[in-house]
Amino acid sequence: MILFPAIDLKNGQCVRLEQGDMARATVFNLDPAAQAQSFAAQGFEYLHVVDLDGAFAGKPMNAQAVEAMLKVIKMPVQLGGGIRDLATVEAWLAKGITRVIIGTAAVRDPAFVKEAAAKFPGRVAVGLDARDGKVAVEGWAETSTVTALEIAQRFEDAGVAAIIFTDIARDGLLKGLNLEATIALADSISIPVIASGGLASIEDIKAMLSPRAKKLAGAIAGRALYDGRVDPAAALELIRSARGV
């Protein structure tokens, strides 16, 4: 599994939200590039970045901060937030983003995701945000009665690299990953699934490494890394030893 440290960008700064609520944003670092560098120095191998303003605006809003991060780190970066057309996908990939995460558009405009994934195989991921298993869209302000699985199934065989499944009810609250729902999703589709939302302690990392979670491709860690609840060195060591290298 891969442990992705998360950087959420709002107004050019690194913030963490609680349950996706923009009004409950805590600034953790004024300098995203420095934060990215610090994650790289800690030994992380893949960075997860969300352009929060972009997710709400429907177009990239923190391009400068993203580019500043790309300049100072070598590790791959996956980026989501406001990516809703092919031109935006192409522009980000050309700038050095390893893979883009498509959220709202994956729900509303599946043809776009399929087209992007066909054009850039392995470089397009889908972000599905759910509350009680039901998909939420548009910066999490709206919830539906449609299940995340129903949406995920659209992209079977489309060349989508991963599904990043976020449990909004837990995100930023440090209550632990919703592994049951994430594993249930991973067991029902062939696309690799990454768990997100609520990662709180080394126990979550251990659970991710347990046999029942073997189909999960990784987990995203946010607040727990920023406030020290999860020690990066210990977490990464655990993952390395599980890989047997």
Add this chain to the structure above:
Amino acid sequence: MSVAIIDYGSGNLHSAAKAFERAARSFENPDKVIVTRDPDAVFRADRIVLPGVGAFADCRKGLDSVDGMIEAMTEAVRVKARPFFGICVGMQLMATHGKENVTTDGLNWIGGDVEKIAPRDESLKIPHMGWNTLDVVREHPVLERLPLGPKGRHAYFVHSYHLNATNEADVLARADYGGPVTAMVGKDTAIGTQFHPEKSQRFGLALIANFLKWKP
């Protein structure tokens, strides 16, 4: 596959249903066309059509008066990604606001307001009633292989207002009536026509057939 035409008391449902049935018959497995005011049927349908004639505010009121219809439509289209076809005021309802006499909230699926058309040539009457060619603004699967442009086929319009879209990318086609008039919009899995495909003869049927074939 099923096509639900929403009955909310403000459509020319009969001609719309006939046109969709006719277009469906050109396929090996014709879609089942139903006219319904049952939100569950709309939610379960494979494709959704929202017709509409009259004033924007009246149509909005009609739609609101069918319990659960807007929720069912919105989820089916905006979450389940079902193809949607808005016709005339049914298309205008996709906008942020209607500004016909009073300001009324639309569904806000397509950013922009529905405003009165203002032809530069004073001899051009309002409402705009008649046949116009369409200029394609953006290529779209539902426009494939249709004879459009100045020498193309004509579409039938009856309207005094049009959807002035905020994002040019949401406009698929315009007509010229003493200035540009939004004839067709499209975003994600939803399209809408200001003109009446059900009254636009062969061109209208070909457009509806493209819509029925479209797999977004």
